[in-house]
Amino acid sequence: MKIPIQAVWLLALFFVQQLPGVAAWGVDLPLVFTVLVGLRTDIPKAAGWGFLAGLLQDLLSSSWIGPNTIAKTLTGITACLLKRHIYHERVLTQTLLVFAAALFHQLLIWILLKWDGSAPPAGDAWGIVWRSLGMTTLAASAVCFFVVRFRKRRFDPATA
Amino acid sequence: MLKFFLKNLSKFFLSALLVLCVWLLVQRNGHHDESGTGVKELSLSVWLPVQKSVAWLIAFPENTLNALRELRTLHQEVERLQLENQSLRLELANHKSVESELSRLQEVLQIKAHLPHTAKIARIIAHDPSTWDSSFVVDLGSDDGVQVDSPVISEQGLVGRVLEVTSKNSRVLLLTDSGSSVAGIDQRSNVTGIVQGTGRNQLRYAYVSPNEDIQKDDVLVSSGMGGIFPKGYAIGTVVKRTESENGLNTEIQVAPSVDFAALDYIFILPPVDVYQ
Numbered sequence: 001m002k003i004p005i006q007a008v009w010l011l012a013l014f015f016v017q018q019l020p021g022v023a024a025w026g027v028d029l030p031l032v033f034t035v036l037v038g039l040r041t042d043i044p045k046a047a048g049w050g051f052l053a054g055l056l057q058d059l060l061s062s063s064w065i066g067p068n069t070i071a072k073t074l075t076g077i078t079a080c081l082l083k084r085h086i087y088h089e090r091v092l093t094q095t096l097l098v099f100a101a102a103l104f105h106q107l108l109i110w111i112l113l114k115w116d117g118s119a120p121p122a123g124d125a126w127g128i129v130w131r132s133l134g135m136t137t138l139a140a141s142a143v144c145f146f147v148v149r150f151r152k153r154r155f156d157p158a159t160a
Numbered sequence: 161m162l163k164f165f166l167k168n169l170s171k172f173f174l175s176a177l178l179v180l181c182v183w184l185l186v187q188r189n190g191h192h193d194e195s196g197t198g199v200k201e202l203s204l205s206v207w208l209p210v211q212k213s214v215a216w217l218i219a220f221p222e223n224t225l226n227a228l229r230e231l232r233t234l235h236q237e238v239e240r241l242q243l244e245n246q247s248l249r250l251e252l253a254n255h256k257s258v259e260s261e262l263s264r265l266q267e268v269l270q271i272k273a274h275l276p277h278t279a280k281i282a283r284i285i286a287h288d289p290s291t292w293d294s295s296f297v298v299d300l301g302s303d304d305g306v307q308v309d310s311p312v313i314s315e316q317g318l319v320g321r322v323l324e325v326t327s328k329n330s331r332v333l334l335l336t337d338s339g340s341s342v343a344g345i346d347q348r349s350n351v352t353g354i355v356q357g358t359g360r361n362q363l364r365y366a367y368v369s370p371n372e373d374i375q376k377d378d379v380l381v382s383s384g385m386g387g388i389f390p391k392g393y394a395i396g397t398v399v400k401r402t403e404s405e406n407g408l409n410t411e412i413q414v415a416p417s418v419d420f421a422a423l424d425y426i427f428i429l430p431p432v433d434v435y436q
Contacts, residue, residue, distance in 0.1 A: 014207075014289060021287075023289050028291050042170065043174060044177075045170075047178075048173065057290055059199065060203065060207055060286070060288075061292075062288055062324070063292065065184060065188075066185060070184065073178070115185075120292075120339070120359050121338075124338050124360075125338075128338075
């Protein structure tokens with residue numbers, strides 16, 4: 001049975017995500033994974049990987065099962081829809097897409113937590129959102145740099 | 161029928177995912193306490209051994225390299241240790257007699273077993289992967305006597321409380337989580353209030369009236385009120401006090417005494433009602 005490379009990446013990311021300080025600093029690597037996979041696949045697969053990444057995150061966190069699962073499923077679909085309109089094999093474009101997706105994702109989570117009644121006060125929520133936006137975008141810029149370079153070398157006929 | 165299904169497989173898959181998302185919301189609605197607890201317990205018991213193994217695999221090359229480096233000095237060390245071993249054996253014999261006396265005394269003073277110094281030492285295995293929650297998982301569970309709502313401390317001060325317990329692991333909710341709060345008292349002025357988590361590496365001293373005497377660098381400790389956290393453990397230091405323009409509200413920012421990212425081991429105390 002062939003194990004999809006995305007599954008290996010996802011498990012590796014979760015190992016890093018659970019190291020001290022990673023989530024505490026606001027870095028959301030499963031989100032970066034969801035967006036980057038969403039940019040390179042069709043809608044059902046993007047939704048599937050987003051769903052899986054979010055589900056794992058909810059299962060391994062102290063929150064209820066739902067906010068990350070739903071937000072990442074919808075973020076995966078959105079990223080996939082965006083790729084139809086934007087040429088994304090550029091580091092800056094991808095980083096900006098992750099920024100937009102992270103904003104969308106965090107707002108979705110906040111809405112879901114608000115609906116559930118477990119959302120922190122607005123001031124604290126914005127603090128979490130902005131920190132996560134900044135740090136996830138920063139992490140994404142490094143990841144995107146390697147992803148774009150690697151893909152260009154591999155798939156660009158001029159450099160392959 | 162099968163052909164139609166296979167032809168539209170991706171559409172069915174996407175619909176199933178969206179239905180699952182809605183189902184999660186419906187499940188959550190009105191079942192706040194028990195939703196997903198069993199599944200989460202199962203997933204933790206599956207994931208944590210993987211996390212432990214990967215950590216071991218990552219440390220393996222470094223450990224091997226270190227072992228090779230130390231091989232040179234090993235022979236000298238063995239001779240020194242053999243001598244030391246003999247003297248330690250003598251010392252151990254003395255200690256054993258002291259230990260047996262101590263255990264006899266502990267049996268007499270059974271109440272000692274319920275005091276905070278019976279704290280269990282637990283190792284942190286994994287941190288919360290979500291950016292909205294602040295918690296970590298430790299390697300002690302209900303099999304080791306850990307209970308929900310047990311206070312958790314480190315040598316630096318109060319860390320949080322036990323939120324969930326499985327047979328082998330427990331989840332500790334940190335003071336910095338936005339759902340966390342602890343009754344605190346200013347050590348200098350004795351002003352009481354509630355220390356709340358903000359979801360970031362910062363705390364807030366709330367429910368304090370604007371004219372109360374609280375200054376920068378004041379140390380806050382747990383007051384013991386609320387029935388979860390014992391009295392007298394360090395919570396944090398006041399870093400900033402901001403008054404609202406109308407003077408009716410005051411915002412007090414507190415830096416936690418514990419460096420949560422640097423923690424390796426923590427102490428789990430018995431629940432407060434056990435020894436009160």
